[in-house]
Amino acid sequence: MGAASCVVGLSRWFDDRKRGSFYGFWSASHNIGEALTFIVVASIVSVLGWRYGFLGAGLIGLLGALVVWRFFHDSPQSKGLPAVVAEKQRVERTATETEAFNRAQKSVLRNPAIWILALSSAFMYISRYAVNSWGGYFIWKRRRAIQHWTRALLFQLVRYVALSVRCFRDSFRINCSVADEIFLH
Secondary structure, three states, X not given: OHHXXXXXXXXXXXXXXXXXXXHHHHHHHHHHHHHHHHHXXXXXHHHHOHHHHHHHHHHXXXXXXXXXXXXXXXXXXXXXXXXXXXXXXXXXXXXXXXHHHHHHHXXXXXXXXXXXHHHHHHHHHHHHHHHXXXXXXXXXXXXXXXXXXXXXHHHHHHHHHHHHHHHHHHHHOOXXXXXXXXXXX
């Protein structure tokens, strides 16, 4: 499937005002899923052994595929619902408008902040892959020194989840006052 079909699905199912919030959740989903997979598979391995870790990861993947198969539909029209986004009539640009558009694109590419952001993202992913590749081995070798960090890490994870819910609650009309009071104050 990949990213392209997900972007098309988001554009077909959500209007312009809501699409940004859902696109943000979608963009963060691989990081959240990876974190949850580490926690769940590590728990299975520590209780049942490494062979069951593979079985657990496979079952989680199968469950995820079934959820996508059941709930990810082509468009609202394919389920008998009205279109969320009306078809936009294509407007031809004049030569002056095209030139202005091209200048705007070039100005973005010449902006140093864009390049700093792109390089930061690239280095963040390099660090992430390094931790994913070598992190398990490092923890296994240094497990006694790291055990006391576990509580602090879990506390920060709960704070992060609570903060994420707080940031997006207006989009979903969720009342998170209890979580806000417990974790964020």
